[in-house]
Amino acid sequence: MSDAPRIITVALVGNPNCGKTTLFNKLADTNATVGNYPRVTVELQEKHFEHNGWRICLVDLPGIYSLTSKSPDEQISREFLREEQADVLLNILDAANLERSLFLTTQLLELGQSTVFAFNMIDEAKKQGISLALDDLSSMLGGPAIQTAAVKGKGLDLLLDAVIAQAQIPHEEIVTTPISYDTHLESSVVKIQDMVHKLYPDTLDHHQTRWLAIKLMEGDDALQGYDNDYSHIIEMVRRERYDLERSHGDSCETMFAHARFGFIHGLLSEVRTVSIDPLKHFELTSKIDSLLLHRLLGLPLFLLIMWTMFKATFSLGNIPAGWIEHGVEWITDHISALMSKGLLHDLLIDGIFAGMGAVVVFLPYILILFFFIALFSETGYLARSSFLLDRMMHTFGLHGKAFIPLVMGFGCNVPAVMASRTIESPKARLIAILINPFMSCAQRLPAFILFSGAFFAEYAGQAIFSMYMISIVTAMGAAVILSRFVIRGGTESFVMELPPYRVPSIDSILFHMWEKAYDFVRMVGGVIVIGSILIWFLQAFPQEIDYSQDYQQAITRIEAQSESAQRNESLTNLRTQQELERMSKSYLGQAGQAISPIFAPLGFDWKDTVAIVSGFFAKEVVVASYAVLYTNNADESGNASEGLRNALSQAMTPVTAFAMMVFLLLYAPCLSTVAAIKRETKSWGWAGFSILFSLSIAYLLAFAVVTVGHWII
Amino acid sequence: MKTWKKKTLHKAKKRGDNVTLADLKQGEKALIMDLKVDNSDASRLVALGIVKGAEVALDKKAPMGDPRIYSVVGYRLALRNDIAQRIVVAPF
Helix, strand or coil: CCCCCEEEEEEEEECCCCCHHHHHHHHHCCCCCCCCCCCCCCCCEEEEEEECCEEEEEEECCCCCCCCCCCHHHHHHHHHHHCCCCCEEEEEEECCCHHHHHHHHHHHHCCCCCEEEEEECHHHHHHCCEEECHHHHHHHHCCCEEECEHHHCECHHHHHHHHHHHHCCCHHHCCCCCCCCCHHHHHHHHHHHHHHHHHCCCCCCHHHHHHHHHHHHCCCCCCCCCCCCCHHHHHHHHHHHHHHHHHHCCCHHHHHHHHHHHHHHHHHHHHEEECCCHHHHHHHHHHHHHHHCCCCCHHHHHHHHHHHHHHHHHHHHHHHHHHHHHHHHHHHHHHHHHCCCCHHHHHHHHHHHHHHHHHHCCHHHHHHHHHHHHHHHHHCHHHHHHHHHHHHHHHCCCCHHHHHHHHHCCCCHHHHHHHHHHCCCHHHHHHHHHHHHHCCCHHHHHHHHHHHHHHCHHHHHHHHHHHHHHHHHHHHHHHHHHHHHHCCCCCCCCEEECCCCCCCCHHHHHHHHHHHHHHHHHHHHHHHHHHHHHHHHHHHCCCCCCCCCCHHHHHHHHHCCCCCHHHHHHHHHHHHHHHHHHHHHCHHHHHHHHHHHHHHHHCCCHHHHHHHHHHHHCCCHHHHHHHHHCCCCCCCCCCCCHHHHHHHHHHCCHHHHHHHHHHHHHCCCCHHHHHHHHHHHCCHHHHHHHHHHHHHHHHHHHHHHHHHHHHHC | CCHHHHHHHHHHHHHCCCCEHHHCCCCCEEEEEEECCCHHHHHHHHHCCCCCCCEEEEEEECCCCCCEEEEECCEEEEECHHHHCCEEEEEC
């Protein structure tokens, strides 16, 4: 034997929710996303590890129910399997749910590739009184059959041993059981197979041609991607399908499905014994569901659970967020003290550190929020919540699964956009992503507090509440517009497996949190650093400013006076004036003045424009910008003080102020959210669309507020 | 297919019933007779065990009656009524 490690590529294939991802993680002894929720694996994941001197490359294919080319997930899996990139297929089956799990297996068998079968969740199956004759299974399926319980790590070594043993069997010696079809169907398949064989006499072997023939007869465009002229085959397939359907009164798909399920029932009657009434095993799940999915109590309970989740997220998150804030301050102060004053100092402290600090503070909220999401997903409640809300969401062209991301948007749009991943239909996912920025995230709240305090004193609460109402109404309206007019593609009906309730495993919840935190820090960190540098540069340059008066001289003159309250006040006033003039002449100020004509119909001036532009980088910056721009007795933390409120109330009418609030609520998503949208839609086009779409809606609604407001008053 | 299933299907066909999955009452069991859905929905449903001759039962309705949960081949599946209305069944 040579010392070089021998490499085997193993592809994991199985239904969604069969414990495939858990097995993937446990086998590689590290982790990736898991959930008791169909379709968590979105892209292909690979892991490499060693077992008994073999190097194993494990590929986690998306969870699929069959090998047709109907959904993107199925296409990815099928392409991978057809190209025979894997040395061994590892088919994971839910031992407690074999009728359905084996359907995919019947299609895998026809590939004629070396396959190992893992009967997973065997512990759950045993509780239901199910026992399997493994030797018979092995011989009937033509590959080793191993029992596993991935969550508990049981049977995994045995499984890897079997995979390695199977990989050593030469391809020619692999014997897979053919599924026997109805005589007429079989003769059609053979006819098509011959034609395919004539087209590719050398490149495709018996298994491959039969596989193609079966897929073609199943109404699948299986030859797409092959480069020969195969139109005569397509024509033949059409004729055969027509004849069969006429003589049998059933569609070809149904005939194939019958043969497959016939095989499955035959197999199970020989290898499976069930000692407990199968209805019993739903008992616990049924009991929990009769409460959580109750016709009257279901929705209130759901709302209560959501409310608890948000309450907990924000009240628990405040504590570590406070620590982080102090930590960032402490580090900033220390580094600031170490460095000499200058541009580099300002760039680092006012630019990068201030920007990153503002974002890192949200990390605890994200961790806690994703703890709950992972908990719901692991237990099976997330699937239920989609079920409960589907009808309501459907009215707006949304999918039941879009609810969780929307609610998360009230916290922060970035993780919310990321959470839209759980929606499998591309159209529904895109809509959920694009309307998310309309959900008023927590970072917009300070601006609402400032404005409603300044203009609507005793009605401040109602003014803020109205923002949340407008937020929801706009999001739903946008969903209707997008699904009707913008995003093409048929609506996918709601077809979803409801897994039984399961006790969540701690390590997969922890991993879920870790992964989201890592994603957040990496993605947002990158964008925020660049954004902060940019905005710092724009407001710090040009350095040489033609001031209208010599502030330095004036300050020195006043400083020379004796210490008094009046002296300090005029000093502050002078410094503020100088800062304001500097801001207005910086690139940022110049840009604000250049853009402000656009906002003139809304009654916004250049200062508002600068605040709006700065809010694009991060919404929480809006208040801080106002603090700098207005006469500015605001304290350092950016809180609205009496002075800022007074100054604002003199500069704007209440109507303009309300229009401003509406605009701030709805206009362009912040830079981090734009980055998240780009990442999730894999397109700068949709990210750009999101900006333009929300800007136009914000502008239109703000204009409506101004028009109606002036008409009333 | 077991003989009683064949009989149930045969009787229902004779009567010309047009009962669909969406007409089932809570707990009511039925055999699937026909899928009147388009190709891509059909192959999706077939892979989930919704196939002619399979046994289904209505398990639970969502608060507004749509979607609904059905028990099928040993697990539970949620379907919107728009699809359920196109699945012809024979209750037994």
